[in-house]
Amino acid sequence: MLKQTKYLTKRYGLDTSWTLETYERTGGYQQARRALSMAPEEIVSEMKAANLRGRGGAGFPMGVKWSFMPPKADRPHYLAINADEGEPGTFKDRTIMENDPHAVVEGCMIGCRAIGANAAYIYVRDELHLSKQRLWGAIRDARAKGYLGEKPFGIDYPVDVFVHSGAGAYICGEETSLLNSLEGRRGEPRLKPPFPAQYGAFGMPTTVNNLESIATAVVVMEMGGDNFSRISDLHEMRDGGSRLFGVSGHVNTPGTWECAVGLTLRELIYDLGGGPKGGDILGIIPGGSSTPILRPHEVVDAPDEGHPLHRWHGASVLDVPLGVDTMRNLGTMLGTCCAIVLSEQACPVLAMHNLMRFYRHESCGQCTPCREGSGWLERILDRIVAGEADIDELDRLHEIASNIMGNTICAFGEGTAMPALGFLRKFRKEFEAFVRTRGQSSTGRLTLETPADDRAA
């Protein structure tokens, strides 16, 4: 159900929303002040009651993640914030850092208290210079006021926050790779176990949270966990609160909006995104490029009463609420909640080619199935696009993608294989026709007929 909210985004659009003055005038830093005098377990239980599912893609419950940290702080603990925002189609964390950086800093303070850490590192991809500048500005002002440092608000619990720049690597959005990068190493993912809560940054217990998640922690403290969770239509499915939804690609008004969890793709595309442009929809990638594509005519098949999607049996996939578990049961993923819409004028073969080039470029090269497999996928697609492939090579794409799945250290392998398999399964006819006709069956482009220079500036 479409329910636009203004909890996380209440300062968006305010004049100088990123300054300490505006932040405090609108109630800022009250929750950090309160949290620093609370017991860590109290904060964690608020967060558990909030049913805040991680906003970075995997959707792990944030309160549960915090509870994994060892209770006794006999060695340093760290909080690492993931603002690598590299998932194609995703542009939500940036809006928080640019519009409301103090909320990130305050969230870090609450998080530090909850997990027994005294330092938080916000890992921001290097390209987001404005975001980093706003975050550093917020940190500087908070330090000057004595909100960060040895005795925040006069409370004897030192907290400091730092921004760490990446250097252009998508893989550093994977949590253990992020930790390696933070330590000054190549951003190659680590084997798990040991999990970061046991052996994280600098060998110490560490929690890695997405940037939107940590900013939302402030809202949770403000409202109380249970109240926050009940904003959501999927409260019963333990998927609470409100979050940022985004849509890009072939829609009339792309952007990000804060809505209660439970928004449907139809509402996101038609009500918020202004509807598709360039005719009917070919497909929708629901939450960042690693989530398998959906076709608009698909319907939910869940006749069994015990099935989590039974309520929506027979409904269009566009009318299923966007939640972590609902999307998983549809055979795709909620991911980062930022959808990409493709018009029927776009060729699915070229779209897959574009994404597979991305994954080949971004594979860190540590595991053979991913390093070689992503290259093979791209090269076969090169041949298909050039009209040189034969029909057997479609099966080879399937085989390679299936052999990447589950055979790599991190989830990047699945992130490559799942969308590849999604495209191949959902567009089998189009792929076969493309190969048989050597591309003649295709529109031959990704863009709409309107050339780019006719668009409004």
Place this chain on the structure above:
Amino acid sequence: MSLKMPAPPAPPTSANDADEPPSSGPAKRQPFVLSPDREPVLADILARYPNKMAATIPLLHLCQEQHGWVSNEVVTYVAETLEVPTSHVFGVTTFYSLFFTHPMGVHHVWVCRTLSCALNGADAVLERCRERLGIDVGETTPDGRISLHTAECLASCGSGPMMQIDKSYHENLTLERVDVLLDRLRRGRPLASALGDGPTR
């Protein structure tokens, strides 16, 4: 690939150097030295982390901003400063796509070409940049001013097609806007940017 670069700057001559007899052999490459105004930044970076190795990426950024690319001399400097092996620093340098292991132009133009931008005309934007600059992706203009790159998703999907010029994003591009931006860049004119004066790293 034609990669033409301006001649390297002449080595600094100090009073001491003047006393040395001129060498007849091939010019020895000068060791890299961080500029004095960057020294306090380095001290600030080192204070952020529990060990020195963690400063590898921030220090490489700092050096690259000064030198334009990460030369072997920069690698040696970073390794010695942070007391880590040169192999470690070189490994980090080559892992990340924003560190350059060869000389680059003064300005960098990055055109995003991942799906959301591609759906909205990124290819046409890239083609226009190639045409206007007269160079291909990965190359630098003959005057050494502008390097052209493609980028993978820059988190600006709702406002594609887009490109990054140095530290600023330019979004919702039209081909006319691309022309204006590149023209201003070539003539050394400032480009509109939301970036203020504060530090970004």
